[in-house]
Amino acid sequence: MILTKQQLQDNLDKIIWEIEEARIKRSEHLIVQLVVVSKYTEIENIKTLYELGQRAFGENYVQQLEERAKALEELPIAWHMIGRLQSNKINKLIDLNPMLFQSLDSIKLAKELDKRLDAKQKTLNCLMQINSAKEPSKAGFMPEEAIERYLEIKEQYPNINLKGVMTIGAHTDDKKLITKSFETTYKIYEALKKEGASICSMGMSNDFTLAIECGSNMVRIGRRLFEVNE
């Protein structure tokens, strides 16, 4: 559904305000970046949000990212890849020059990605995805191995430019468990700061204020942006 500029402005304003309130609760020094997840929406809405000042957008399929990046080529949008990357899509992703690949979820993928980057003489900014609630349905590194693996990737795969961590909050209505998954990820991030980590990407439509209160400095929001309120 295509929203009017006013509708998108209202949604964006409301979200920015909620981010602001949560950020101040955590720390006046915390700066939080908003990545608009455009996977469910039309290109027209991306364009309108761009006109409203939004620059960072996220997609979870390489195919869709490619279509949109090409359609909006003339706009200096910072594209984020936030979904699972299949190895047969690695080259395509590299060629799209995304600002950040947020879902580096295994050593196997790191190895393959590094190899392809090397062949193209390129580097890629990446986040390590953490399976912070240890859910079998989710990808990512287990919390207890994350730090060690982060260092391993840094050391062995020099074309991968690790910038920090990403997680999806626990899939539950229990606020305590969601909080725990964010706190677990934040602790890993904190330990990796001395290794150059500067991004802790956590929080989606349902839980971004909680994520920010737990220290997130990058939220990925889709549905809330494209809601139509009567």
Ligand SMILES: *Cc1c(COP(=O)(O)O)cnc(C)c1O
């Ligand atoms: C879809 C998605 C989001 C956005 O989710 P919403 O609930 O629409 O805000 C954020 N992160 C990832 C990894 C996603 O796949």
